[in-house]
């Protein structure tokens with residue numbers, strides 16, 4: 001199930017699971033401002049790439 005992160009103008013964030021009752025503009029449970037969905041940040045990790053440039 002996809003989880004979306006919403007953010008309000010005050011900076012509060014909230015993770016919500018996308019469901020049938022999809023509210024496009026949910027309200028913050030802290031300041032009651034309308035929250036907007038923020039795009040998922042893609043985490044790029046370059047672990048164990050074996051970047052060996054020192055070939056002598």
Ligand SMILES: [Zn+2]
Pocket residue numbers: 008009010011012028029030031032033
């Ligand atoms: Zn808020």
